[in-house]
Amino acid sequence: MRLPGRGRATPWLFLAPALLLFALFKFLPMWRAVEMSFHEVRPYLGDRWVGGANYTQVVTDEAFLAAIGHTVVLAIGQTGGSVLLGLVLALLLEGTARRLWIIRTAVFLPTVTAMAVVAEVWRILYHPAADGAVNTLLGWLGVGPSQFLNDPDSALWSVMAVGVWRGAPYDMMIFLAALAGVDRTLYEAAAADGAGVPRRLWHVTLPALRPAFTILFTLAAIRSLRVFTEIFLLTNGGPDGSTEVLMTLIYKLGLERNELGVAAAGSMVLLAASVTLTLAVRLARTGTGKGATR
């Protein structure tokens, strides 16, 4: 005899292990963070309810506002830079020749290298004296030496350059995959119509890459909002707070100053920003999609 509702419960039974793990490692910590954001957190003395005080501190704190500014600048710069450089690399390295695969693999290396190694290498490259590697190159051009990570005016741009250097190959791979799907006959038709390389690029390639752009912008923007490792390893937010971003500030508040409640409130603000951004992109895509079908 068949039990009533058994068929409908089956998918949920299969989903249960995954739901359990998600609840354990994602939703419960998130709920705990929400709770903490309304408390002064004292693990062994008992948390003290402070209402919205942590949020007030977050949104009025000068350091937080500066960190939000740096995060946005970094997000825009790194996303734009990586996408642009990734596209250029993809166009240069598109094709099926075996040698190209070797070059692509070499270009892709920064993305798969551990951030700790990347940071250490760039710290050496950026050595802010005339005998530093990049400064030696600048010296040949009659410029510098630059302080790079050690000057509040140049630190954020220097970190951004590392982010672009590391992120571009990842974007390149997505573009390469998208380029492989472009109908070759369109190029031939465009060439037959007398279109040169720039026109073919503008009228055939870029429209075909639109879905790839959307995915990359969404992923990169969200990734950039949560940037932490490169800043933590390269500058730790300094000098003079010029590279402080939301994540490093939250880390400092939570784990260096032990203001876990304020740090949790900061995390909630960041979560809200990420969700808003994701929804905005989704809505924009839906809007574009509707427009396209009309």
Next chain:
Amino acid sequence: MHRRAASTTLAASLAALLALTTLTACGGDSGADASGGGDDKAPLEIWVRKPPGSPTEKTHKDLAAAFTKATGIEAKVTALFDDFETKLQQAAAQKKLPDLIVNDTAQLGTLVKQGLVREVRKSEIQGGEQLIPSSWEAAEAADGKYYGVPFSAQTFALFVRKDWREKLGIAPPADWDQLDALAAAFTTGDPDANGKADTYGYVIPGTTKRGYLDWYFSSFLWSAGGDYFTGTGKDLKPAVDGPGALLAARRLKDQFCAAKSVVPGAVTTETTQAHPLFESGKGGIYLTGPYNMARFDKALGKDAYEILPLPAGPGGKSSVLAEGENTYLMAGSGNPKGQVKYAEFLIGAEGQTAGMAGDTAGNVVRLPVNPSVKLSAVRQDTRWQVFDKVYRESGRYSPVVKDWTPFRQASAEALNGMVADCGSHPEAVLGKLAGAFSTELEKQGAGS
């Protein structure tokens, strides 16, 4: 349609409920009460802030083994170095703290504020009354109670490239002007004779991470006649913008901006990145602790550098940051009596002598806190005597406030901003810092 939706919701709710029930069952353990009871034979878990695999970890493990042999209580040492405090926070969040930790004295306020450590009555610690009295200052919190047992003391001295100094024909510095002149000579005089301008005077870990720049600056601040606060107890007032502090800050900034005698990159350099700058011959003057002698001996050779006390500053004296490590008895331990026994073992003659590890790199007791243990009897290396003398004559611990960490962090950030921006005004920077101190004092209920 409605029935299907209802059953779907029901199934989802059941799955979520199942998940939450399991989690609640997992999260209920809060450990034994620290106030008493417990199992006197329960094994002790000890965390030490030492690099895993290092000779210092081995010394701690040897100490634990000797303790087990003497008492029959099992003791397991875990060495953690990077992000020790982070891992401790994670353990606290899970309410599964180790039984004891051996960590920096400067962490006292933070640990007390969060209730992670339990109070220690001096009288309950056998042998506690015999310790060097000043060493107990490192375990005293703002409420006048003790929350740790001193284990090791240390202070800082100048590591100076002797070979460079002699090559340039300059005498050891006797005051700050001579010290700065030596730094300038190291920067411009090509002391390594390679024909390149690639050497500098000062090695400074100037990052804000863990408040390193303030850590470095405090000895200069005090020696210049400045201070962090005036007053005592609940009547503390910021003094970090006073004349002595301003003088020290100006000198620090001048080294970065005018003399340019600091190794480039200092404003983002932490200690692990600063040590190689001294041992690779980039900088010739480094105010640091005795624990670096072993690695510098290996990299540079013993004869290449010398250990000198920080000369007296314009304040007329030298006051050098004293710190070290305490044994903290953590909250929630299942074996409170075992905790006390372990702390007692570490301050006893056997524990202190073994912790000093002779002249090896495995020393975890830099300077003994137990006066019955004679430094010179355990260590032949006379350079240790310099640190011992500095500690006894000029050593000064961080101010006693409820939680020193926010002050140190604020100070490091202000100073970092000052030296990173050569257009900054030290008066304005210190004035703003004093304001931040005032707010923090009020927050901690320690002044206005």
